[in-house]
Amino acid sequence: MTSTFATRFAPSPTGLLHLGHAFSAWFSFQSARQANGRFILRIEDIDFTRCRRKFQAAILEDLAWLGFEWESPVRRQTDHLAEYAAAANSLLDRGLLYPCFCSRKDILREIKAAGGAPHSSEGPVYPGICRSLSQDERESRMAAGQSFALRLHLQRALETIGSPLTWLDIGHGLQKAQPELLGDVVLVRKDIGCSYHLAVVWDDALQGVTRVTRGLDLFEATHLQRLLQAILGLPTPEYHHHPLLCDASGRRLAKRDQSETLRSLRERGVTPDEILMRFTQVDLPT
Numbered sequence: 133m134t135s136t137f138a139t140r141f142a143p144s145p146t147g148l149l150h151l152g153h154a155f156s157a158w159f160s161f162q163s164a165r166q167a168n169g170r171f172i173l174r175i176e177d178i179d180f181t182r183c184r185r186k187f188q189a190a191i192l193e194d195l196a197w198l199g200f201e202w203e204s205p206v207r208r209q210t211d212h213l214a215e216y217a218a219a220a221n222s223l224l225d226r227g228l229l230y231p232c233f234c235s236r237k238d239i240l241r242e243i244k245a246a247g248g249a250p251h252s253s254e255g256p257v258y259p260g261i262c263r264s265l266s267q268d269e270r271e272s273r274m275a276a277g278q279s280f281a282l283r284l285h286l287q288r289a290l291e292t293i294g295s296p297l298t299w300l301d302i303g304h305g306l307q308k309a310q311p312e313l314l315g316d317v318v319l320v321r322k323d324i325g326c327s328y329h330l331a332v333v334w335d336d337a338l339q340g341v342t343r344v345t346r347g348l349d350l351f352e353a354t355h356l357q358r359l360l361q362a363i364l365g366l367p368t369p370e371y372h373h374h375p376l377l378c379d380a381s382g383r384r385l386a387k388r389d390q391s392e393t394l395r396s397l398r399e400r401g402v403t404p405d406e407i408l409m410r411f412t413q414v415d416l417p418t
Contacts, residue, residue, distance in 0.1 A: 137169025139343045141195075141202075142332070144176045145187035148393040149194045152347075152377045158411045159374045160345040161200050161331040172339055173202035178209045178331055194394040198404045207339065209331050214325035219334055219364060220282060220319060228289050228363060229319060231270050231280040232334050250315075253352040257315035258283065282320035286311060289363050299358045302343070302372040309358040317356060333357050336396075339365040347412070348373045375414065 141157040143149065149157075164171035173195065177183040181247070195202070209216075223229050234242075242259050243249040250257045263285065265273075274280065290311070297309035317332045336344060344354075351373045361368050397407065 135167055135169045136340075137164065137167035137342050138172060138340050138343045139163050139169070140172035140174055140336070140339065140341050142174040142176050142335075142346075144179060144182075145184055145191055146179065146182040147187060148190055148395050150393050151397075151410075154194070154394055154407060155377050155411050155414070156345070156347055156374065157195055157198070157200060158408060159372075163343065163345050169342075170340070171200070171202050172341065173206050174339070175206055175208040176328070176331070177330070178213070178326060180210075180324055180386065181211045190395065194398075197394070198396060198407065209335065212331075212335075213325055215338075216331050216334060220326065220330060222262050223284075223299075223363065226292070226363075228285050228292065229282040229283050230263060230265075231274065232258075232316075232318070233273055233278050234258075235260050242263060249324065250313075253349070254314060254317070257313075258317070260316060260319055263316060272291060277323050281318045281322045283316045284319050284360075286316050286359075289359055293359070296360055297358050299368055299369065300370050301354075302370060304351075304359045304373065307354070309355050311356045311359040313352060314356045319360075319366045322352060329353065329356055329360060333360045333366060334366065336369060337361070340381075341365070341369050343370040343372055345372045345374065347376050349376060377414070 139160045141160045143153055143157075163169075173192075175188055175191070177188065192206075220229065238261065239256065239258060239407050242261055243256050246259060249259055262283070299307050299309060301307055317327070317329060319327050321327050335341075354371055354373075358368060360366075394407075
């Protein structure tokens with residue numbers, strides 16, 4: 133009998149998969165198989181400037197070559213933008229989002245003038261330039277056609293929840309959510325109408341994900357996503373942040389560093405068994 137356990141692998145089609153991606157997919161697939169649960173493949177393609185359909189097809193081909201099987205149909209985020217917009221509008225109606233007219237230069241200029249700012253995994257924490265704008269000024273700027281994003285009003289969101297939030301990470305134990313590490317993040321980007329953080333918590337809840345398995349590079353993001361789950365009334369899954377594969381120099385494998393792709397490995401005769409055997413030798417926390 134299949135259990136209620138469900139986990140997922142959710143790549144962005146911005147390039148070909150490399151060994152680091154394959155390890156994450158294998159880690160999720162193994163978790164689902166050991167629990168006799170569901171393995172979900174989701175395509176996170178809301179970054180219109182970088183995502184390409186040709187890479188979506190390559191992802192499916194590479195994962196099938198490795199022997200993985202997943203549920204069908206595969207959810208593609210660009211098919212569900214209206215759902216994310218509705219979720220964002222619900223937060224906006226409650227006063228938990230505010231328009232931000234700042235450019236990147238505006239933010240960096242403000243940070244420099246202030247003598248610096250805390251940094252998160254996503255860069256400098258937003259200094260709150262537009263948070264205190266009056267409603268009249270906001271409406272005037274929007275009427276004038278100024279572009280804007282919608283940011284989370286972190287203080288109000290925390291006040292809405294009232295009590296501290298926690299989340300369980302397999303291997304790291306019970307965590308106290310600290311969304312202030314990321315500050316007033318953008319939840320609705322100017323160019324795509326949503327953001328990674330908003331879309332991912334919505335999708336995980338909708339697809340019944342009970343354990344989010346992903347790399348340690350996304351550990352900090354969980355603090356914020358736990359808050360979003362609370363203010364949107366969504367269930368909280370378990371998390372398992374696995375270690376990242378590194379090259380011989382100790383640097384983690386990444387697309388931007390042109391790490392060797394699965395396609396190139398296949399073309400030079402490396403077999404799926406050889407790749408999967410390497411994954412079994414990775415030292416994982418218990």
